[in-house]
Amino acid sequence: MRAQKLKVDFKLAAKGTRKIRRVVTMRWRVLFLRLWEKRWFLIAMLIGTGMLYLPLPNGLTEQGMIMLTMSVVATILFITEPIPLPGVALLIIIAQVVLMGMDSSAVAKSMWNDSVLFIMGSLMLAVAVVKQKLDKRIAFLIVRMTGTRTSRVCFGISAVSGILASFIGEHTVAAMMLPVGITLITLTSDDPKKVRKLAVVILLSISYGCSVAGIATPSGGARNAIMIGYWKEFFYDPTNPETHKFLIDYVKWMIFMYPMFLLQLPLVTLVLFWTFKPEYRDLSRAVVKLRRQVEAGGSMKSPDWIAVLLFICILIGWIFFSDQVGMGTVAIMGATAFLVIGLVSWEDINIGVNWGVVLLYAAAISMGLQMKNTGAALWVAENFLNLLVPLGAGEGIGLWAAVSVLTTGVTNMMSNGAAVAVLGPIVLNLATAAGESPVVIGFITAMSSSFAYLTVVGTPACTIVYASGYLKATDFLVVGWKMVIISTLVLLASAAVYWPTIGI
Amino acid sequence: MNDEADATGDKRFRILVCIDGSDESYLGLRYAAKLSHGLDSDTVLLYVRAIDLGMRSGGLQISVARENMLKWGLELPGIKYLKKGRDLLIEMGEMAPSWPEQSTHTDVDGTSLGDNKIEYTNEQGRKIVLKLKVARDIATGIIDQWELGEYDLYILGASEKWRKFSLASFRDPAVAEKIAVHAPCSVLVTRELEGSLGNLLCTDGSERAEEMIRRAAALSYTCGFPVSIISVAEEEEERSKAEANVAQAKNILVDMGIEPRDTVVRVGNPVDEIVDEGKKYSMVVVSDTSRSELKRFFMGSVAFKVLEESKHSVMVMR
Numbered sequence: 174m175r176a177q178k179l180k181v182d183f184k185l186a187a188k189g190t191r192k193i194r195r196v197v198t199m200r201w202r203v204l205f206l207r208l209w210e211k212r213w214f215l216i217a218m219l220i221g222t223g224m225l226y227l228p229l230p231n232g233l234t235e236q237g238m239i240m241l242t243m244s245v246v247a248t249i250l251f252i253t254e255p256i257p258l259p260g261v262a263l264l265i266i267i268a269q270v271v272l273m274g275m276d277s278s279a280v281a282k283s284m285w286n287d288s289v290l291f292i293m294g295s296l297m298l299a300v301a302v303v304k305q306k307l308d309k310r311i312a313f314l315i316v317r318m319t320g321t322r323t324s325r326v327c328f329g330i331s332a333v334s335g336i337l338a339s340f341i342g343e344h345t346v347a348a349m350m351l352p353v354g355i356t357l358i359t360l361t362s363d364d365p366k367k368v369r370k371l372a373v374v375i376l377l378s379i380s381y382g383c384s385v386a387g388i389a390t391p392s393g394g395a396r397n398a399i400m401i402g403y404w405k406e407f408f409y410d411p412t413n414p415e416t417h418k419f420l421i422d423y424v425k426w427m428i429f430m431y432p433m434f435l436l437q438l439p440l441v442t443l444v445l446f447w448t449f450k451p452e453y454r455d456l457s458r459a460v461v462k463l464r465r466q467v468e469a470g471g472s473m474k475s476p477d478w479i480a481v482l483l484f485i486c487i488l489i490g491w492i493f494f495s496d497q498v499g500m501g502t503v504a505i506m507g508a509t510a511f512l513v514i515g516l517v518s519w520e521d522i523n524i525g526v527n528w529g530v531v532l533l534y535a536a537a538i539s540m541g542l543q544m545k546n547t548g549a550a551l552w553v554a555e556n557f558l559n560l561l562v563p564l565g566a567g568e569g570i571g572l573w574a575a576v577s578v579l580t581t582g583v584t585n586m587m588s589n590g591a592a593v594a595v596l597g598p599i600v601l602n603l604a605t606a607a608g609e610s611p612v613v614i615g616f617i618t619a620m621s622s623s624f625a626y627l628t629v630v631g632t633p634a635c636t637i638v639y640a641s642g643y644l645k646a647t648d649f650l651v652v653g654w655k656m657v658i659i660s661t662l663v664l665l666a667s668a669a670v671y672w673p674t675i676g677i
Numbered sequence: 678m679n680d681e682a683d684a685t686g687d688k689r690f691r692i693l694v695c696i697d698g699s700d701e702s703y704l705g706l707r708y709a710a711k712l713s714h715g716l717d718s719d720t721v722l723l724y725v726r727a728i729d730l731g732m733r734s735g736g737l738q739i740s741v742a743r744e745n746m747l748k749w750g751l752e753l754p755g756i757k758y759l760k761k762g763r764d765l766l767i768e769m770g771e772m773a774p775s776w777p778e779q780s781t782h783t784d785v786d787g788t789s790l791g792d793n794k795i796e797y798t799n800e801q802g803r804k805i806v807l808k809l810k811v812a813r814d815i816a817t818g819i820i821d822q823w824e825l826g827e828y829d830l831y832i833l834g835a836s837e838k839w840r841k842f843s844l845a846s847f848r849d850p851a852v853a854e855k856i857a858v859h860a861p862c863s864v865l866v867t868r869e870l871e872g873s874l875g876n877l878l879c880t881d882g883s884e885r886a887e888e889m890i891r892r893a894a895a896l897s898y899t900c901g902f903p904v905s906i907i908s909v910a911e912e913e914e915e916r917s918k919a920e921a922n923v924a925q926a927k928n929i930l931v932d933m934g935i936e937p938r939d940t941v942v943r944v945g946n947p948v949d950e951i952v953d954e955g956k957k958y959s960m961v962v963v964s965d966t967s968r969s970e971l972k973r974f975f976m977g978s979v980a981f982k983v984l985e986e987s988k989h990s991v992m993v994m995r
Contacts, residue, residue: 206820206859296736303741308749344735348742352749359751395735530736588735633735637742642698642754 259529262536288402294504300525331382339389537594690718701834715899
């Protein structure tokens with residue numbers, strides 16, 4: 174061997190004590206890395222301790238200061254993720270009991286409400302729906318409607334993904350449609366380099382189609398349910414008929430938000446085609462093969478029909494009965510029905526749902542309520558407003574834009590549900606302090622929280638689609654900023670023109 | 678845990694190649710194949726899958742989407758990339774399809790996937806391992822591998838896939854940089870690695886740098902790449918010192934029987950000069966000289982600045 178002629182010891186050039194010293198340094202390096210990874214946890218805790226010893230600012234109670242500290246620490250942990258996020262949820266519970274001196278049962282009670290039940294039920298439903306073999310049917314439906322031209326296929330994918338996602342959540346549809354997209358890509362060409370741009374356009378059609386749809390109905394995403402929960406808890410007073418307008422049900426939400434989704438839908442395809450020009454203008458080869466694949470699976474069988482029927486029932490339940498029994502109950506009923514009929518096993522649900530999300534949102538909502546109760550949210554809102562007024566953003570469209578920009582910034586750094594849970598109490602108080610409608614500001618926050626087009630981890634649909642391995646992280650950046658601008662303009666235009674005509 | 682290291686493995690040079698499906702990572706693999714051919718080393722191909730810690734997928738586990746892909750008969754990206762790497766090695770003649778293989782699965786808490794590996798061993802006991810690993814993040818997963826079997830060299834591509842583009846990137850530097858800073862062994866970050874242009878070895882005259890020159894020269898020689906030496910003086914007055922450093926390094930090489938192609942002495946900022954001179958070479962080799970961990974984090978060292986700014990491949994020697 175050539176190397177041996179050189180008489181160089183590659184393994185370790187040192188021997189004896191130097192070798193030991195070297196191994197010790199290496200081990201120390203690994204240990205240092207372990208500590209280094211936890212640095213944000215330590216920094217957050219230090220900031221928290223420091224804040225608690227600060228003199229009380231004007232207008233803030235001691236309890237309020239503790240809540241403010243908690244939400245600052247939680248926000249740092251949400252963004253930097255030095256510990257698993259459910260761990261942050263547990264810390265919130267502990268802090269409420271230990272620092273605030275609250276009764277443990279009272280904290281536990283503040284965590285569960287209809288919104289959390291709804292988030293849990295929807296996640297169980299999501300797994301149940303993905304486990305049905307409906308994705309091939311949907312794929313077939315798309316290509317039968319659109320023909321073979323790439324632009325039409327992509328629009329079909331966005332539209333169908335979007336419409337489905339608006340009712341059953343973006344993550345569900347992204348998981349279902351991902352194999353459809355990849356199959357179309359691989360059937361066009363086996364060489365990923367030849368279909369690079371086509372792959373980007375098809376896969377982003379799925380993820381952005383889902384993302385813009387996430388706000389269309391309350392069941393589109395957890396953040397919507399959180400916002401509905403906040404409106405009710407903060408502003409609804411059963412004895413005061415004036416406050417009934419703060420009870421936003423499924424249909425009311427759809428009236429406000431569904432048109433926004435429909436407006437953005439064609440823009441998704443336009444922006445994608447304008448940014449990436451796909452290599453193939455026509456997908457007839459892939460479409461023909463896909464059709465053959467799907468037809469080989471045979472026609473719809475009775476379990477497939479039952480699953481579809483069940484889902485329609487859940488939808489009817491949300492639309493017509495959610496104001497009587499709560500949206501959460503309807504979601505739970507649906508999940509139970511899937512289990513009773515045996516269309517999904519509990520094991521599948523147990524593995525498929527990330528239960529930590531339920532815990533996280535429960536704790537975040539409970540913290541949000543305490544922010545409101547202790548007056549901390551109002552204090553932050555008033556100070557924030559004082560900053561905005563000199564900028565001319567103290568009311569009207571300026572304030573809307575400020576809230577939208579703030580939410581977009583925060584949501585690009587953490588999951589959108591957490592962003593709404595943290596920001597909700599502040600922006601809703603901001604609305605009251607500025608004399609604006611909390612409903613308008615709430616809708617703006619909920620919608621802006623879906624503008625996380627810039628990053629892989631911004632929205633659930635992007636994360637899932639990225640897992641396919643066909644996309645680069647920069648792809649999201651290249652097209653994402655255009656989407657952010659378009660979506661913001663659509664939002665502000667609706668807030669200024671459409672919403673007033675339907676009365677808020 | 679005695680993972681890949683076994684009785685024979687400890688004596689062999691061990692190379693870890695991180696595969697992410699990018700062109701750069703396969704360039705790195707080609708280089709690894711050349712090295713392992715000369716050194717008779719063990720090679721481990723690693724693909725790391727990150728656990729969804731931030732629950733970015735909105736509460737639905739990514740595994741649901743992955744299972745759905747499998748149901749459609751589509752391969753998951755990690756498996757696809759590793760297989761491509763194996764095929765590349767077979768094509769280069771570095772391994773034969775006939776090598777006996779052994780598959781192992783290790784459960785990892787909290788995921789349904791766990792770690793999977795396939796180990797190919799030839800008659801001389803040389804191993805090529807394909808490993809699919811789950812970790813809390815990609816960089817940590819790669820660095821942790823060192824604990825399982827002490828590697829001598831990490832090779833990874835500087836492709837942008839390793840970068841996490843987000844507003845939060847200031848707190849989570851590019852994976853490649855994180856590994857170069859923290860890994861307990863030498864790290865090669867590949868960018869347009871073309872062997873033909875030769876390697877540039879940097880020396881500052883220190884004992885560590887000389888030890889590095891010795892090993893780096895031997896590695897380059899093994900792969901058949903020409904070697905050149907550079908030393909940079911920060912000021913004109915120190916030029917003679919830099920010249921002495923180069924001469925010293927040249928002597929080391931000549932003693933080893935290697936004739937350096939060029940010797941370069943430059944005056945100026947070490948990082949700028951090395952990066953500028955490095956444009957003419959396919960790889961720059963620097964040694965990690967700062968001893969203090971703290972100093973490395975807060976000040977950065979010449980080695981890491983070169984790594985960040987260089988247009989071509991950089992090897993940080995430890």
